[in-house]
Amino acid sequence: MTATVAAPDTPGVRRVPITRGYRFELVKLLSQWRVRVLIVACWLAPAVFVTVVSQQASLPVDTLFGRMMHATGWAGPLVLLGFSGSWALPLLTSLVAGDVFASEDRLGTWRHLLVAVRSPRRIFVSKALSSLSVIVVLVIGLVVSSTVSGLLVVGNRELIGLDGHLLSPGDAAGTVLLAWLCALAPTLALAAIGLLGSVAMGRSPMGLLLPAVVALAMQIVQQLPIPVALRLALPGYAFISWNGLFTEPAQSGPLLIGVIVSLAWAVVATGLAYYLFVRRDFTNPTHDGSGRLALTAGLLPLVVLLGVSTAAIAPIAGFGSGIDQDKVQRAVAVEFAHLYRLQTKQLNRADVTEAQLQTAAECTKGGDQVAARGPGNDWRCVVSWHIPGVDVAGSAIYQLDINPLGRYVSDGDGPKEVNGFFLVRTPSGDEPNPLWQFDGNIELLPVK
Structure with missing residues (x-):
């Protein structure tokens, strides 16, 4: 007896509206401790974290901003x-979307739910919407x-891009909000993968862990020297690419x-979960998912989607690392010019413009031994400017x-009057030296 027979859509049967099913599923979720x-x-917890860290002398300098x-x-x-893009959001999607179907198994x-709602389709929509909410x-x-x-704790102050x-505080507020909105796209992709795992693997705990495992795998791959096209084709890249919002012009x-890739993964994974759900046999109380169906209708379409996305992005991004000498020199020169003006303002010196400074950078990688391209901690830049x-x-x-x-971290190596110390002496006291160490971001796509 299949799901269609167990819950026939006959004209004489009054089905539960989706709104009622949604409220019912939402109450079930919220009733779980x-x-x-x-x-x-x-x-x-975020308020406690930000409050404690902001008042400490030691800051998480290895984290962006x-x-x-x-x-x-x-x-x-x-x-x-x-932090949330790497750990918190994958875990949250696992605990919510990754268990919404498996808990019924x-x-x-x-059987009780099908008798009450009378439509597997409405059950799926209600559960998906409640977990999303x-x-x-x-x-x-x-x-x-x-x-x-x-x-x-700290104050509504200017943010250095x-x-x-x-x-300005107003621009910072809008950009921070936009960055979080963009992070919703890969969160939806992980939630859809959680729905797919919950449906395909039944009561198996692997369904619950699937979004976290996928997110961890994508983090590991992102740290490898893979082609740019493949890097951008992974659904978790939007957890990283929001960095480009904090440059001018924005990357x-x-x-x-x-964002587009993440939304595509969300739609495809949700569709696959729906397909598997409406085809399952609800009369089997020991159902633990069909391994063969989960592979052919779950995993393989996502692998195909990854390949198609990579092929579509390749003409735009290419297959290199996206990091070359010209990009590094341009990024370092532009950032140094902006930060030099900040230091000039701190020291109450006569203001100069970026055009007047005529800042330039000459960067090499590993001396003359290797080509000046690709990631590494052996880049060295000599910045010059004119007053x-x-x-x-x-x-x-x-x-x-x-x-x-x-992402790069620049560490000043002299002269000491410019970037040799982490503090500068100003008329109002010692302040952090903006030219000592600074973070930057190189756009991986070709720059015109």
Whole structure:
């Protein structure tokens, strides 16, 4: 007896409306102690984290915007976004979407649910929408909690972008919100993978862990020197590409591709989960999923989607690393010029424009032994600039560590008057030296 026979769509049967089914599934989710704990944690834990870290002397400088948590309250939600994309959001989608169907298998309540609702299709839609609603509430909690605590503890101050330009508090607020909105796309992709795992693997715990395992695998792959086309074709890249919003002009190309790819994965994975769900045999109380069907109708279509996405992105992005000498030199020169003006303002010197500075950078990788392209911690840049009225050009040395994702950390290596110390002496006291160490971002797509 199949699901279609168990719940026939005959004219004489009154089916439960989707709105009622949605409310019922939402109440079931919210009645679970695990979900309640997650909601409380997402609305409170970020505030505690940002408050504690912002008041410590040691900052998470290895995290993007971590070195700025003393300077502005807008750095807190960005640090949390970087952490959430790697760990928190995959775990949340696993615990909510990855268990929404499997819980019925463990409890053996499918027959009762089918008798009450009378439509497997409506059951699927209700469960998918309810899990999505809970995930959105969790994400909103992360954003609101981290933002409010950052503004209250540190203040509504300017934010330094990843190319050294200043974002006003208003611009910072809009950009931070947009970054979190873009992160919703890969979150939906992981949630859809959770639905697929919950349907395909039944009561098996692997269905519950699937979004977290997929996210971890994508993190590992992203740290490898893979082609740019494959990097952008992975659904988790939008957790990273929001960095491009904090440059001027914004590096919108990789971000748009990442969002589109993530939404495509969300649609395809949800469709596969729906296909498997309406074809399953609900009369079997020991159903643990069909391994063969999960492979042919679950895994293989996603592999095909990855291949198609890579082939579609390849003409735009190419198959190289996306990191070359010209891009590095341009990024370092632009950021140094912006930060030099900040230091000039700190020291109450006469203001100069970027055009007047005529900043340039000459960068090499590993000396003359290797080609100046690709990631690595052996990049070295000599930055030169001109001050109006001074005949001799200034110069500064930086050691760069560039990861495969295009993010780099520049460490000043002299002269000491420019970037040799982490503090500069100003008329109002010692302040952090913006030229000592700074983070930047290189766009992996070809730059015109």
